[in-house]
Amino acid sequence: MESIECLGNIPLEPCVFVIPGATGDLANRKLLPALFNLFKNKALPEPFLIIGCGRTRIPRKAFQERTRASLERAGILDPGKWGVFSNSLFYKQLSYHDAQSGKALARYLKSLDRKEKTRGNRIFYLALPPALYGPVAGILGKAGLGLEKKEGWGWSRLVVEKPFGYDLESALRLDREIRGHFEEHQVFRIDHYLAKETVQNILTFRFANAVFEPIWNRRYIDSIHIMAVERLGVEHRAGYYDQAGVIRDMFQNHMMQLLAMVTMEPPPQFESDAVRDEKIKVFRSLRPFPVDALKALLVLGQYTRGFSGQTPLPAYREEPGVRPGSLTPTYALMKVFIDNWRWQGVPIFLESGKRLKKKRTEILITFKDVPHLMFQKTFDEAISPNRLVLGIYPEEHIQLTFQTKSPGVKMCLKSAVLDFKYHQESAAPVLEAYEKVLIDCMTGDQMLFWRQDGVKACWSFLTPILNACETCAFREAMLHLYPAGGPRLHAARILLGS
Numbered sequence: 001m002e003s004i005e006c007l008g009n010i011p012l013e014p015c016v017f018v019i020p021g022a023t024g025d026l027a028n029r030k031l032l033p034a035l036f037n038l039f040k041n042k043a044l045p046e047p048f049l050i051i052g053c054g055r056t057r058i059p060r061k062a063f064q065e066r067t068r069a070s071l072e073r074a075g076i077l078d079p080g081k082w083g084v085f086s087n088s089l090f091y092k093q094l095s096y097h098d099a100q101s102g103k104a105l106a107r108y109l110k111s112l113d114r115k116e117k118t119r120g121n122r123i124f125y126l127a128l129p130p131a132l133y134g135p136v137a138g139i140l141g142k143a144g145l146g147l148e149k150k151e152g153w154g155w156s157r158l159v160v161e162k163p164f165g166y167d168l169e170s171a172l173r174l175d176r177e178i179r180g181h182f183e184e185h186q187v188f189r190i191d192h193y194l195a196k197e198t199v200q201n202i203l204t205f206r207f208a209n210a211v212f213e214p215i216w217n218r219r220y221i222d223s224i225h226i227m228a229v230e231r232l233g234v235e236h237r238a239g240y241y242d243q244a245g246v247i248r249d250m251f252q253n254h255m256m257q258l259l260a261m262v263t264m265e266p267p268p269q270f271e272s273d274a275v276r277d278e279k280i281k282v283f284r285s286l287r288p289f290p291v292d293a294l295k296a297l298l299v300l301g302q303y304t305r306g307f308s309g310q311t312p313l314p315a316y317r318e319e320p321g322v323r324p325g326s327l328t329p330t331y332a333l334m335k336v337f338i339d340n341w342r343w344q345g346v347p348i349f350l351e352s353g354k355r356l357k358k359k360r361t362e363i364l365i366t367f368k369d370v371p372h373l374m375f376q377k378t379f380d381e382a383i384s385p386n387r388l389v390l391g392i393y394p395e396e397h398i399q400l401t402f403q404t405k406s407p408g409v410k411m412c413l414k415s416a417v418l419d420f421k422y423h424q425e426s427a428a429p430v431l432e433a434y435e436k437v438l439i440d441c442m443t444g445d446q447m448l449f450w451r452q453d454g455v456k457a458c459w460s461f462l463t464p465i466l467n468a469c470e471t472c473a474f475r476e477a478m479l480h481l482y483p484a485g486g487p488r489l490h491a492a493r494i495l496l497g498s
């Protein structure tokens with residue numbers, strides 16, 4: 001955990017943090033613990049109030065007790081700090097479809113502002129099922145809670161988590177519902193991948209060094225492979241996942257962000273809109289997928305029964321909450337191209353799946369072969385191309401593989417590795433992803449959040465693919481079954497050419 005000194009001189013203004021959905025899983029497992037950690041490390045502004053909201057009427061004391069229990073479960077309760085933290089916890093009942101209830105919340109917040117001097121600054125964090133984002137944004141807006149800088153009001157921010165819609169049409173609808181009451185600069189669409197240190201480091205690596213950028217293009221790079229594969233299955237989220245599948249769950253958000261970080265042009269400044277402007281150009285340059293030739297560029301899979309060591313694992317279709325005979329893919333490998341000068345013709349592989357052998361998140365850049373084999377007469381082995389790995393999990397590192405002469409009289413080649421471990425130079429503790437995004441919401445920095453034009457561009461690219469996959473006659477035949485806990489699919493190896 002980072003101490004307040006490490007956060008720099010970020011000016012944090014007093015504010016009220018409102019959590020519709022405060023009795024749910026997300027609030028209790030992630031949000032409230034993250035807020036408590038920030039509090040313990042003196043990283044929250046003063047005054048800072050947390051208002052839990054939910055459909056049920058709960059006395060304030062009971063909400064405080066529930067929060068205490070969540071912190072205890074997370075193993076982070078510090079009894080010495082709890083007393084003061086609990087004083088900042090309040091609870092207000094909120095009916096998610098009732099405009100009157102929104103107005104009652106607005107009156108309550110105003111009264112707290114007066115008493116606690118929170119200056120009318122508010123963050124509304126929707127810890128709710130996505131179907132409620134629109135309605136709740138609506139009742140908040142109708143109660144005037146999206147207004148800013150009016151008499152007695154400070155700033156107002158709305159935080160939503162993915163999924164931002166189910167496809168292009170529903171994403172646009174959701175945006176209309178939200179934007180009817182909140183302006184773009186007030187909306188914080190979270191992608192927790194952007195809060196990962198090593199993901200942020202991609203831009204530093206590319207643009208704070210002079211040596212990599214000149215070779216970061218089609219002349220020197222042969223292919224890019226962005227991978228986020230997991231050991232876990234769908235866990236307790238089958239209800240959501242079986243409707244979504246891997247493309248909506250991982251590609252529409254995290255994979256697209258990784259792709260943009262690796263391929264975007266240098267922005268003129270390291271500033272939120274300048275960075276997001278460059279990302280959107282990447283999304284708009286994605287070559288439309290030939291949906292009549294899906295199989296050439298896309299492998300889909302679903303896990304069947306398997307093992308993790310000796311432990312048997314159920315098939316996806318046997319997971320509680322999954323529809324019998326479900327054709328939802330839990331694995332996808334997609335080959336995409338970016339139609340611009342820098343990347344023309346370079347295949348970019350995006351791969352993500354559940355219940356594979358190991359969890360691994362990394363970006364592999366494979367450079368082109370040397371242009372001329374001058375060693376041909378000396379030895380006949382092939383020369384492996386240089387490879388650069390930007391490791392995100394489990395190793396947070398940057399690794400460059402290159403060829404050297406093997407020591408000895410005979411001329412032989414040997415691969416060597418330069419390996420930079422991301423944390424080796426620094427003893428500084430790292431801010432957890434949720435803590436980082438919460439601080440950014442408080443400072444109003446949108447760099448690590450999706451802008452709506454990016455959401456729209458990515459859905460525009462993926463929706464035709466999803467439609468084609470979900471309606472094609474050979475849907476079932478397209479789904480490669482793979483054993484849970486097993487290695488990469490054979491079909492994927494063929495597409496990758498490995």
Ligand code: BG6
Nearest residue numbers: 192228230232249250254361393
């Ligand atoms: C989430 C997906 O957004 O990301 C999950 O909904 C997935 O299905 C998770 O497991 C992966 O995140 P991480 O940080 O563990 O790679």
